[in-house]
Amino acid sequence: MAAAHIVGTFAVWDYVVFALMLLVSAAVGVYCAMSGGGQQSSQDFLMGGRKMTAVPVALSLTATFMSAITVLATPSEVYQYGAMFILFTLSYSLMVFVTSEVFLPIFYRLGVTSTYEYLEMRFSRAVRLCGTVLFIFQTVLYTGIVIYVPALALKQVTGFDLWGAVMSTGIVCTFYCSLGGLKAVVWTDVFQLATMMAGFLVVIIRAVLLHGGFSVIIDDSQKGGRLNLWDFDPNPFKRHTFWTITFGGAFVWIGIYGVSQAQVQRYVSCKSLNHARTSLYLNLVGLWAILLCAVFSGLCLYAIYQDCDPWTAGLISAPDQLMPYLVMDILRDYPGLPGLFVAAAFSGTLSTVSSSINALAAVTVEDLVKPYISMSDRKLSWISKGLSLFYGAVCIGMAAIASLLGGLLEAALSIFGIIGGPLVGLFSLGIFCPFANSTGGLVGLFSGLGLSLWLGIWGQLYPPYHSEPLSLSTAGCNFTVNPGGQNWTQSLVHSPLTTKAALEEKEYSAQLVDGWYSLSYLYFSPAGAITVFAVGVIMSLLTGGKKLKLAPELRLMKEDLTCYCLYNIFKQKAMNHGGELDLKKCREIGLGTNNPAFCSSELDLTQRKAESNISSIFSP
Incomplete structure (x- = not known):
């Protein structure tokens, strides 16, 4: 793979802005550790004393969603495939409604610290341990990638030091997580969200001014086929349609917001059920705002590079480098602004990693320490802090391993959704089926996990045929010499992934595998969830589940529903x-x-x- 072309280098002010972002994040952690009497117990450290209010929790939920991968990959997705990604606003809405009405009331009523405590109350300790292990595995893997991949993309385009960025963000994040606990995570998320939004807006405003206005960008995007919002084709093998994004995406995000410890831990730390529900709906507004900024950034990318695609021209080596390339291209004459965008990208990294570290510490204490070892709450608080340090180091180490994985990075990212689907199915089985027992839960979980992993892994090895980007062009490139040293003597009009060799490879792949391997990646999660639910119901009925006497607190009651209230x-x-x-x-x-x-x-x-x-x- 060709090396990326460095458009410009960081100025002193760019490094100052980046360092300031790290410094403020660390200072917030120190303040949260020292204010309010400090972290006196594990509940103070892991749950913020369960006295958090709606607004900061909502902003934290939003910031956790917006990783650096979102900052870099979503605009690239729109640039290549069009603005249909905006339909995720519908899946976010479904996700928030289901989470607020189904999962939140039960977790909140039971007063859990770890989401997976519910699995032991409802099924057995074995089921709880399975859920905990799956969460730890996916979170450590995903967090390492979240640290490494953006740093690599930014380094290859801006010249920003790769391992300096990885180590500085990893160490600062571990520092304030270990010192200030959940309060520090939430309040640094608030600051980091503001930084991320500022980074997006700077790029959008400059691109709009440079290209002649908002309407011009929309018009160019329309002519280029990028406003392809409505595709109601029910074909499940198409990568993105209205149905795959709205309903398949809803399952994916319910797996994150409904049952994942990193998100559940925030809203159950609220001081009242109303604050918890409000935080979810305020977070929805934040998700819409972020998605709108990311999608419009992708349209700006297309409008500016519609006649000279940097990827096809060999100026970058991967699509994730498109946004950093645009930033250095249009902002290099404004010292500090490229640094603001990089600070925004790494703020996404910090918010995601800090949430992961805090959640990992919580599930380890609650699921792997407290059930087996009796100790004072003061000691548990110190163990929680030590675990935060440990998981911070593990995530940095995982980033180093991620640098060696190469083409497996995309497959590893998919595991985050693949594991979430079966867990949604397992929790739903317990909530909606009073006759579901431990045997049904375990057999269903492994069946659904096996299916989603099978589909996900083979789907990565043999990508769907319906996934070619829209046309891109180099007809307007003005180079005398390209990075490879060859003169530009002809116009090239094609998509980087639709060359003859690529098409032949996809056709060959399609002949090797069954059509199910071409299932849209957004259906992996619902496939796993439905399998867990169906198999769990059948196995529970076959193994005497009807005799099970279940406490009403463990399933959804009509009193839990807002409409009933x-x-x-x-x-x-x-x-x-x-x-x-x-x-x-x-x-x-x-x-x-x-x-x-x-x-x-x-x-x-x-x-x-x-x-x-x-x-x-x-x-x-």
Whole structure:
């Protein structure tokens, strides 16, 4: 693979802006560690004392979603395939609604610290351990890649020191996670989200001014076929359609927001159920804003390089380098602004990695230490901090391993979604099927995981035929000499992935494998989830699941639904029977500090329900 062409180098002010971002992030960690009496217990460290409010948690949820891979890869996706990616706004909406109404009420009512505690309450310790191990595996692998891949892309285009970036971000992130715990993670996420948005907006504003205005970019994108938003083809083998993005994408993101520790840990740390729900919906607005910025950045890329594709021309060696190339191309005469974009990209890295480290420490303490070793809460707090240091080092080490993986990086990234689908199926089985037992859960989990891994791995080895980018051109390139030293004497109009050799290779691959290997990657997650659910139901019924007596707190109840709460309030007001009192109670519960986890951890589930009035005030 050819080396990328370095458009420009960082100036002093660019390094100053990047260093300032790291310094502020570290300072926030120190402040959170020292304020409010410090981290006195493992709950303070891992859950922020369960007193977090909606707005910072919402911003943290959004920042965690927006990794550096999002900053670099989403605009590249739009540049190559078009703006259909904007339809993820619909899948985000479905995800937030399902998470708020189905998963959040149960996790919040039970007062869990680790999401996988629910699996032991509902099934068995073996099922819980399986969920924990799967989470640790996918998170460590993904986090290492999140650290390394953006650093590599930025280094090859800007000349930014690769391992200096990897080590500095990894060390700073580990430092404030280990010192300040969840509070530090949440508040640094707020700062980092602001930095990321600033980086996006600087690039967008400069591109719009350079290209003659917003309408010109939209018009050029329309002529180039990039505004291909509506494709209702039900073919499951097409890479992106309305159906694959909306419904397949919803499953993928429910796996992240609904059951993944990194996200669940934030909203269950809120001081009330209302704050937790509000954080999810505020986060939805943030997701829409980020996606809009990323998609429009991709349209800016196309408008500027529609006649001279840097990839086809050999100026970059991978699509992820398109955004750094654009930044250095249009902002190199403005010292500090390229540094702001790089700070934005690495803010994405910091927010994702810090969330992962904190979540890894939480599940290790709750799932692998506390059930087997009895110790004081003070000692658990120190163990949590030590685990944060340990996982920080592991993630940096994983970044080093990622540098040796080469072409396997894309396959490794897919595992994040492939594992999430079966876990969604497992949690859904427990929530919706009162007869589901441990045997059904285990057999279903391994069946769904096996199917999604099979589809994912073979799908990477034999990519779908329906995945060629839209046409790109080098007809307008003005080079006297290209990076390879050859004169440009003719116009080239083709897509970098649709050369004759590439097409022949894809045709050959299609002959080797069955059509199911060409299933859209967004359907891997629902395929795994549905398999777990179906197999789990069948196995549970075959192994005596109907005899299972399940505590009502472990499954979704009508009192958990927002619509049922509103129905009762309006019903009582209409009947003039205590409606005003219940409405007042509803507001108190929503806004007060009533996190059920403040109940003694020794209470059993029945007692916990009796003492918590979150749901009982809505009973008929």
